[in-house]
Every structure is written in structure tokens, then in C-alpha cells.
Amino acid sequence: MRLLLALLIAVVALWSGYWYIGSSGVQSGFAAWFGERRTEGWMAEYSDLTVQGFPSRFDTVIENLALADPDTGLAWEAPRFQINALSYNPGHVIAVWPDQQLIATPVEKYEVKSRDMRASVVVGASTRLPLKRSTLTAEALEVTPAGRDEPTRIEALSLAVETVPVRTDPTYRFGLRADGVAPSVPVRAQLDPRGSLPEALEALQADMVVEFDKPWDRGAIEEARPQPRRINVKLAQARWGRLELQAAGEVTVDARGVPTGEITVKARNWREILELAVTAGAIPEGFAGTLEDGLSLLSQMAGNPKTLDIPLGFRSGRVMLGPVPIGPSPVIRLR
Template identity: 60%
Template sequence: MRFLLAVIVIAASGWSGYWFIGQSGLNRGFAAWFESRRADGWVAEASDITVQGFPNRFDTGFTDLVLADPETGLAWEAEFFQILALSYQPNHLIAVWPDQQLIATPQEKFLVESEDMRASLRIAPDTRLAPERATLTAEFLQITPEARPDEATALTSLTLAAERQQETEYRLGLSAEGLTLAAPWQARLDPQGRLPRQISGLHADLTVRFDRVWDRSAVEDARPQPTEIKLKLADAKWGQLHLQAAGEVTVTPEGWPEGEITLKARNWRDMLRIAAETGAVPESMLGTLENGFSLMAQMSGNPETLDVPLTFRNGRIQLGPIPIGPAPVLRLR
């Protein structure tokens, strides 16, 4: 009995020592990281950093957190932010956001409001801290331009997931329900008010290859850039409209996509009419396009469903035979 008691006391003392050493290491590590960011010209401040959770958790809390990168012009402010981890599995983290936070871009500032916004993150057990798997969820999310408080965009639920497949290849997933667009966007996309206020569902499954691994240097130095995108399926439903997409594009060093995405549009005539109402398609071309697309739809076997390629080439976009305009530049700031 004495021997067993001695073993328990020694084990408890050893575990306590491990926890307090870990706590001290986390405090020093975060303090050094903030100091290093300030040395690089960042704004990196927190009024308080605490590590709690003895004996089985390392729960780090940041109060009045402000981070701003002068090179990209991006900034983030949060009243509090938490990083939670089990002391015996420190590479599996849970991040918890506050109900309100402020994100600034070079163009404007946005108020982000959410309910139960958190992320699960499993990182490689080394000093690079490269994410292996991550999932972010929110029961409610609303983004409002600070200068235009009446132009909020909101979601009833959001799930984002990422998993590293190979060294620089990541599988990404998106599920968004109940997307309510800001009033100007709603009016721009549906000027006649034909569609419901909410986009009922938006889902995507894709694989993206980057020019290097996502790790701590992505925050400290520069973001990895996409080089190849394989879209397994994107699916969006808005009222009676249903749009799906799949295909592959490569991304040039300048950020231009090159390749083809196949679009499948159900009730495509309604989409075409709405595109004409928004000015995306000239009224003078509406009849010609409807006749041409109708022939393409009949060839596919279902006159109400249209399969048409969206082609990216030489910095331009083309929908079937129709030039759309310049392609987006796919560069991460």
C-alpha cells in the first residue's frame, strides 16, 4: 500500500511538473511571437494572455487582441480569443471566437457577428505547425461593412473543412445554408425580385494544390498561392434555380486561371432572363442565345437542363460561345 501510494504521489508530481512546464512554455512562446511580429512592423497586442486548465488542458485565452499586417493591409480585432488543447494531445486544438469581431482590409472594415463560431485544428507535431486537418463551424454568421450598416450578408449555418492530402495539396469543403445577400447585391442579381430572399443551399467539394505548404510562415511571411484547382462539385440552389459546376483549372504565376469548368443549369431560361435584366447579357442577344442554348439543351436530352463549358483562357472568360469578360486574378493577399 505504501509503495502504491508512493507511485501515485510521484506520478501526480511528475504530471503537475509537466503541466506547469508546458504552461510556462506557452506563455513564453506567445510572448515571443507577439514581440517578433512587432519587430516586423505589425501591430500585435493583447491586454492579457492566460494559460489555464490544470491538470488535463492547456486553455490559452487572449483579451483585447489586435493583429495588423502592414504589408497586406489586413487587420483583426477581437475582445477575446481562445485556443484550447488537451495537455496529453497538444497538437489537436480547438479555437473559439467571440460573438463579435472586426476585420479590416485595405478597402474597408467589416463587423463579423456569429454564434458558436469555433474550429477544430490538427497540426503536424513539429515547429512548422502545418495544419493536417481543420473544420470551422458557425450556427449563425453575419458580415456587415462598418461604413454601411444596412448592407449585411448573413448565413444561418456555415461549415468549412480542409484536409491535407499530400505535401501541398488540400481537399476543401464548404456547406452554407440560408445565405441572405446584402440588399444591393440582391437588387443587382435579381432586379425584378423574382427569387426568394435567401439562397437555400451552397455546397462545394474541391482540391487545391499550392506552391508550398500552409504552415506558420503563411501568417508570418506570405500566403501560399494556388497552382491547380480541381472542382469535384459545386452546387447552389436559389428558389427554382439550380446550378452545378465541375472541372479543373491551373493557375499561372500571375494568378490567371487556365482551363474549363462545366456548368449544369436547371431552369436555365430563367437564369438567362435574369442575366439580361441585370445587364450581364445584352437584351439584343437574348433571343439568339436562348435559341442556341435551347439546341444545346435538347442535344443533352433534357430541354430544361443546360450543360455548357465555362472556359478560362488568356485572362478571359467565355461561357460556351459567349465572351463574358476578364477572368479573376486568383492571388491570396
């Protein structure tokens, strides 16, 4: 009995020492990271940083966090951010966001409200912390431009990403699902001035495989974001009332962010979708009539005047409908 008790005391003492050393290392590591960002010209501030969770966890709690990258113009403020890890498996962490936060871009600031926003993140055993897989979920998400009171709402959001290990270049598979996406009142009024569509989209989801120029690891925050070089859209789908849009295809992306390739688009009740695109400014109004005539001919040839199944080409910085350019290509670059 005495031997068993002695062994138990020794194990507890050893584990307590391990937890103390590990938690001190985690705390000093985060503090050093913030210091390095400030040296690089970032705003990187917090009011308190503690590590809790003895004996089985390293739970890092950061209070009144403020980060701003001067090179990209991106900034983030949160009253509390938590990173939880099991002490025996530090490569798997759970990140927990507060119910309210502020995200700023060079164009606009956004107030973000949510319920239970969190992410499970698994990284590789390397100081670069290469991403292996991650899942982010949130409920009752509201995104509002700062100073306004008309949010875009999402009932439930799920974003999953995992590495595709058989590829030579860094490649990841992404899955997105957003339920109950309700555009803000001003956006809905602009897109649907007659109010003929439901308040929220019934479906918004995507499944794609993306090849990047470098891996997603700690350098994606500290240095520069990886840039997509090949995008394989297995399926992207949006359904809003009687309107439905599906897309699939593959494009390559050059160093300037200009795509080349082809995406096949299937549109149900395409005339109303075209009207929404013109209203939103995605298609010039003066070109809409010519485009509608051409699409009408294609749909009649296919035997269903309400449904389109057409390939959109991306060539030389233009979006092509067959041989006809319909507008400039989007620039695909991550800030």
C-alpha cells in the same frame, strides 16, 4: 498502501511539473510570436494573455486582440480569442472565436457576429506546424459592412479541409456547406429588383481539391499566403428558389493568378441567372443580348430550353464560351 500513496504523490508532482513547464512554454511562445510580428511592422497587440486548464489542458486565452498585416492590408480585432489543447496531445487544438469581431480588408471593414464559431485543427509534429486537417463551424453568422445595418446572414456554416498525402505538391481537399444564406437587403434588391426570389438560398456547397505552391503552415500567417496552382472542382452547387447552378472541372493557375482550363456549368432557368449576372455587373449589359441568343440556340439543340449544360473555357486571361470571349478571367490570388 504507503508505497501506493507515495507513487501517487510522485505522479501528481511529476505531472504538475510537466503542466507548469508546458504552460509557461506556451505562454512565452505566444508572447514571443506577437513580439516578432511587431518587429516585422505588424500591429500585434493584446491586453492579457493567460494559460489555464490544469491539469489536463493548455487553454490559452487572449484578451482584446488586434492584428494587422501592413503588406496585405488585412486586420482582425477580437475582444477575446481562445486556443484550447489537451496537455497530452498539443498537436490538436480547438480555436474559439468571440460572438463579435472585426475584419478589415483593403476595400472594406466588416463586423462579424456569430454563435459558437470554432475550429478543430490538427497539425503535424514540426515547428512549422503543417496543417493536417481542420473543420470550422459557425451558427447564426452575420457579416455587415462597418457603419451599415444590412447584414448578410448564414444560418449554419461548415468548412472542412484535409491534406491529400499522395500528392507530390502541397494539396488539400476542401468541403464547404452554407445553409440559409440570405444576402443583405441592398444586395438582394440589386440582384432581384422584382422580389421574385426567396430571401435565402436553399443550398450553397462545394467540394474541391486544390494544389498550392507551398504548404499551409505557420508561414501562411507570418510570411505569405500559399497560392493555388491547380483547382479541381468536383462539384460546386447553388440553389436559390427556381434557379440552380452547378459547376465541375479543373483549371491551372499561373504565378499571376490567371486560370487556364475548363469548367462545365449546368444552369436551370438560365435566362434568369443571366439576368442576375448582368444586374450584378458580371456580364456587360451591351453583350447580354448577343450572349442570350447564343445560349438559347445551345439550349434548344440540347432539347431543354430552360437548362444549359455548357463548358466555360479559361484561356489567355479571358473566359470563353466556345470560341466566343465573354469577359476577363478572374484573378485567383490569396492576399
